[in-house]
Amino acid sequence: MADSVRQDTPLYGRVLIRLTKPFPNFDFSFIKPIRRKAVASLSLPQGGRVLDVGCGPGGSFPFLVEAVGPQGKVVGIEISPLHSELAADRIAANGWTNVEVITKPAKDAALEGSFDGLLMFAAPDVYGSETELSNLIPHLTPGARVAAFGAKLAAGGFGRLLNPIIRALYKLSFSTTPPPSLEPWQTLSGHFEDLEITEYFFGLMFLITGKRRADN
Numbered sequence: 001m002a003d004s005v006r007q008d009t010p011l012y013g014r015v016l017i018r019l020t021k022p023f024p025n026f027d028f029s030f031i032k033p034i035r036r037k038a039v040a041s042l043s044l045p046q047g048g049r050v051l052d053v054g055c056g057p058g059g060s061f062p063f064l065v066e067a068v069g070p071q072g073k074v075v076g077i078e079i080s081p082l083h084s085e086l087a088a089d090r091i092a093a094n095g096w097t098n099v100e101v102i103t104k105p106a107k108d109a110a111l112e113g114s115f116d117g118l119l120m121f122a123a124p125d126v127y128g129s130e131t132e133l134s135n136l137i138p139h140l141t142p143g144a145r146v147a148a149f150g151a152k153l154a155a156g157g158f159g160r161l162l163n164p165i166i167r168a169l170y171k172l173s174f175s176t177t178p179p180p181s182l183e184p185w186q187t188l189s190g191h192f193e194d195l196e197i198t199e200y201f202f203g204l205m206f207l208i209t210g211k212r213r214a215d216n
């Protein structure tokens with residue numbers, strides 16, 4: 001295996017890819033209601049254009065395709081060629097002609113046109129990075145909506161006892177992944193407003209939604 005593939009796809013990702021390859025529509029069922037909610041929060045217009053950054057195998061694509069309709073466009077950005085292959089399998093299996101995946105780190109993706117919404121689902125390397133966001137935000141329409149979902153540390157209660165698990169899982173990720181924190185949305189809050197945060201799973205997961213700041 002090429003070094004670039006090892007570097008762009010952590011071990012846990014390569015294992016998951018191998019297991020799920022025969023099932024192009026695979027997704028964890030517990031996550032689907034959160035994906036649905038994240039996509040609904042984007043308030044995408046029919047015929048709209050949306051970015052799914054760190055799209056992985058495209059688990060959010062069905063919800064995004066439904067939201068923008070056949071005249072709309074879904075653009076995934078994915079750093080890992082192995083994940084992009086799975087996303088391509090999903091696109092082919094569903095016959096979607098309005099979904100495209102750019103296999104690049106978000107910071108280097110050559111984007112054309114503007115987008116009505118930005119989804120970063122379980123993509124901390126993107127929503128936690130000024131560098132990656134700096135290539136995305138200029139392509140958002142004024143008032144475009146954003147949704148990001150990910151892991152966090154719990155501030156108290158039962159969740160706090162499970163914080164070591166979140167810290168251990170983080171060690172399996174990219175070397176550049178920001179360490180888990182109590183408020184992993186800090187980078188986003190500089191660029192988006194009207195933010196609403198919902199916590200899940202004893203405060204170990206969060207969904208943040210908002211819209212592009214007028215002065216950004």
Ligand SMILES: C[S@@+](CC[C@H](N)C(=O)[O-])C[C@H]1O[C@@H](n2cnc3c(N)ncnc32)[C@H](O)[C@@H]1O
Pocket residue numbers: 008009053054055056057058059060077078079080083104105106107120121122123124125126132
């Ligand atoms: C935990 S997976 C989530 C995948 C997908 N969004 C989902 O909900 O199933 C995070 C994804 O972000 C990708 N990724 C990490 N850093 C990235 C970057 N800088 N630019 C684009 N994609 C990135 C990883 O390769 C991985 O596929």
